[in-house]
Amino acid sequence: MIVKIISTLWVFLILLVGGCTNNDEPVFDEWVDGFYQPRTVTNYQINGKRDGATTQVFIIFQFENNERVQLELEVTYNPTPILSSGHWQIDGKKSSSGDVRAISLKFLGGQGEGPSLGGSFQLEEKSQPRFRVVIPLRPINKPKW
16 A cells, blocks of 8 residues: 555656656757758747737747748637748758648737747648747747847
């Protein structure tokens, strides 16, 4: 009986500690030869604005080799948030672009505070996977133009 209680406590503690970890860094993988390979993100920014039932989001990922990927997302909600459109573009040695598809979308944005966006997205080039991105839930800062 005591062993079962101690085992249950250990399982509870492991789940508690694992559930409290918060990864605030994005994951950016590139599709190469049939497999996703990780890319090192050196910096990223999220900007955007909410206008009624639509939020425009602009995300820029900077990589170690000075390449940049820009995402333009439009999230609409009535009442559930959905990615209504998305486009990406990479600038660097080999420029290309394509569409963004949401695998999972996390969106918070009450009337009293600014929206937050996160989720998992597939970036496609000519309807084929090119990148896979996981963005931690993060407030959308207003751009400082």
